Amino acid sequence: MKLKIAILGTRGIPNHYGGFEHISEYISEGLVQKGHSVTVYNSHQHPYQQKSWNGVNLVHCYDPEYLIGTAGQFIYDFNCLRDARKRNFDVILIMGYTSSSVWGKLYPQESVIITNMDGLEWKRTKYSKPVQQFLKYAEKLAVKHSQFYIADSMVIKSYLKDKYAINSSYIPYGADLYSPQEKEQFSLTEMQKEDYFLLMARMEPENNIETILDGFTNSNSEKNFKVLGDTQNKFGKFITDKFKNDERIKFKGSNFNNVAVRSLQNNSYLYFHGHSVGGTNPSLLEAMASEALIAAHDNPFNKSVLEKDAFYFNNAVDVRKLIETVQRKDPEKQMVQNNLLKIQYQFNWEKVIDAYEEFIIECYCKVKDERIISNKR
Structure with a gap:
């Protein structure tokens, strides 16, 4: 038909x-x-x-x-x-x-x-x-x-x-799995693998961007924090102004080059997903498919997708703790692999x-x- x-x-x-x-x-x-x-x-x-x-x-x-x-x-x-x-x-x-x-x-x-x-x-x-x-x-x-x-x-x-x-x-x-061909397409000239934290979201309060960056600013991390998203709206301008004195925070604007975005997700030390309202979020699935290690806002929407294969936060104190303590060892590698299997067989x-x-x-x-x-x- x-x-x-x-x-x-x-x-x-x-x-x-x-x-x-x-x-x-x-x-x-x-x-x-x-x-x-x-x-x-x-x-x-x-x-x-x-x-x-x-x-x-x-x-x-x-x-x-x-x-x-x-x-x-x-x-x-x-x-x-x-x-x-x-x-x-x-x-x-x-x-x-x-x-x-x-x-x-x-x-x-x-x-x-x-x-x-x-x-x-x-x-x-x-x-x-x-x-x-x-x-x-x-x-x-x-x-x-x-x-x-x-x-x-x-x-x-x-x-x-x-x-x-x-x-x-x-x-x-x-989401599509992150292929070896995609990895080869994008140069890593502006990044050293896993030397930065990352979030990607529309600049809106319910995406917990302020909470995440508050936690990072108060941390002792020497890594950079890259922020992907258009900052030209009212909240975006507020966020860029509030954190303008933290040289570690890099506002990169919006990016619709899917290969570039997925490479950024793949190479991040920890990917922050702050969305707290809505259903299954596309950027979260792409981060999972891109083999990113994920820290997500603690809510039913995110937990229904990630289950036990992510770190969770509710406030800036939680974020700071994650920034300062998360490591990339075998348990974390297993979390990444489990999320990849979800993409392969479910999403x-x-x-x-x-x-x-x-x-x-x-x-x-x-x-x-x-x-x-x-x-x-």
Whole structure:
């Protein structure tokens, strides 16, 4: 069965932003390789302006976020939906609900609507109380107006079951194993193996960047700490200003060269993952696949992925202790290998793409059968 599928809710592909864009790259290309027609909606501001990418159709819609800020996301999602209503897609996969579910009544009635429910967006501390209340409302609307649901974490799946009494399909993100060829592609001129700590994240409070760097600043480490992420937003500027006097901390900006990023992860002494809200995080999986030794924020999302194969922290004191005491001996090497096995057998892209295709076809057939039965009555 070959379907006409659309992916909405992202800024577009190839990825120049974050998690949903990252997975949309892999899912869309994988589904095309399986014979489906796939369209991904892109912001008109996206750096890639072609009409197709690796066999995936691209539709660029007007996105005024660069002019009016967050409110522009709602207009962009409206424009994407308005276009999608004209194209008779069999299935529409919506990545997240933050600015799309308010338009739920506009979801094309002839298309099967599947929503990836993201990760408890209303818990993000960067949002004010009114915004958090709105996000709870947006979550309810996503549940109401979607027919089927995907959870990228078992924690999210359980939450949706308890909160809304709905069944969702657990499909995590994936990652590619770090190949010897990739290792050879990237020069280590700016690094000595394992002479630095590393974190990679969007500059947002709930990613615990301040906590991590507070712990490092108070440590006696002689290593550098590299920070990957765009620091041009308000919180990013606060962070760079706060730690500007610690010459060991190197703010490297955002980096979308996957080979370079994975080499940085692979060569770090200890990789800090501070994300505390959301489901299975792509950068965490890539760090695991890149054979990094990981220290993660102590929360159910991270623990459901890493289990016992990571160090955990709750505050700056914990971070300082890890900075000063973690070694790279046989137990730590075993942790790295255990995480690599998880990528190989649980979080690999082939399995993820297969799971998306299977679920999409299952949802389409279920709705099609229900409509046939309804028409016969």
